[in-house]
Amino acid sequence: xxxxxxxxxxxxxxxxxxxxxxxxxxxxxxxxxxxxxxxxxxxxxxxxxxxxxxxxxxxxxxxxxxxxxxxxxxxxxxxxxxxxxxxxxxxxxxxxxxxxxxxxxxxxxxxxxxxxxxxxxxxxxxxxxxxxxxxxxxxxxxxxxxxxxxxxxxxxxxxxxxxxxxxxxxxxxxxxxxxxxxxxxxxxxxxxxxxxxxxxxxx
Numbered sequence: 001x002x003x004x005x006x007x008x009x010x011x012x013x014x015x016x017x018x019x020x021x022x023x024x025x026x027x028x029x030x031x032x033x034x035x036x037x038x039x040x041x042x043x044x045x046x047x048x049x050x051x052x053x054x055x056x057x058x059x060x061x062x063x064x065x066x067x068x069x070x071x072x073x074x075x076x077x078x079x080x081x082x083x084x085x086x087x088x089x090x091x092x093x094x095x096x097x098x099x100x101x102x103x104x105x106x107x108x109x110x111x112x113x114x115x116x117x118x119x120x121x122x123x124x125x126x127x128x129x130x131x132x133x134x135x136x137x138x139x140x141x142x143x144x145x146x147x148x149x150x151x152x153x154x155x156x157x158x159x160x161x162x163x164x165x166x167x168x169x170x171x172x173x174x175x176x177x178x179x180x181x182x183x184x185x186x187x188x189x190x191x192x193x194x195x196x197x198x199x200x201x202x203x
Contacts, residue, residue, distance in 0.1 A: 003055060006051075006054045006055060006065070007051045007054065007055055008051070008130075009051075009054060009065060009129065009130060009133060010047070010050040010051035010052070010053060010054030010055065011047035011048065011050065011051040012047065012133060012137060013047075013050050013054075013068065013069070013133075014046040014047035014048070014049055014050030014051065015043050015044070015046060015047035016137060016140075017068075017072060018046040018047075018049075018050055019042065019043045019046040019047075022042075022046065023042075060119070062115075062118040062119045063115040063116070063118055063119035064115065065115075065118060065129055066111075066114040066115040066116070066117060066118025066119065066129065067111040067112060067114055067115035067118075068111065069114065069129055069132070069133055070110050070111055070113070070114025070115070071107040071108065071110055071111025071114065072107070073132075073136065074106060074107065074110040074111075075103050075104070075106060075107040077174070078103050078106055079103060080174045081174070127192075131185055131188050131189060131192070132185060134184070134188065135181045135182070135184035135185035135188060136181045138181075138184050139177055139178075139180035139181035139183075139184055140177065140181075142180060143176065143177055143180065
């Protein structure tokens, strides 16, 4: 079961994180614009590559998954807050470090902490990371679907690979996204906890 979960995690990371990053390069984006039928296969290929990498590194994948997921999530939130909060921008300007560099330092710091925690309790960490990533991605695609139907918002540009920078998302989108993600996470956690209780009562 942990291998299946890690394969799914790897596929989702490759599909949703690696592809937008790769497509931010002009050579790739121009090629895919000329060949739109290759967009989905490329996304799937990215997912398969990362899934394979996760499985081949199963012994240390707890640390890697914890590092990447916690790092990417905190950096995405940092970029969005910085983009939409004037006070934060002014505070960052007074620091002797470039905002982009600071974002990556936060990514590394939080990523290392998340990786260490995940590596010490691999099975628990995999389950927790699965719920967190699943909640965030479900919330993301929920809002993306709504925006496709309503033609409102900035998630479409990110998902279509036209932007690899989540800071283009508005503060309203961020608040709604985090709220929906929390609801999904709480729901999955409650269902999982309830299922375990039912099993204990039956045994």
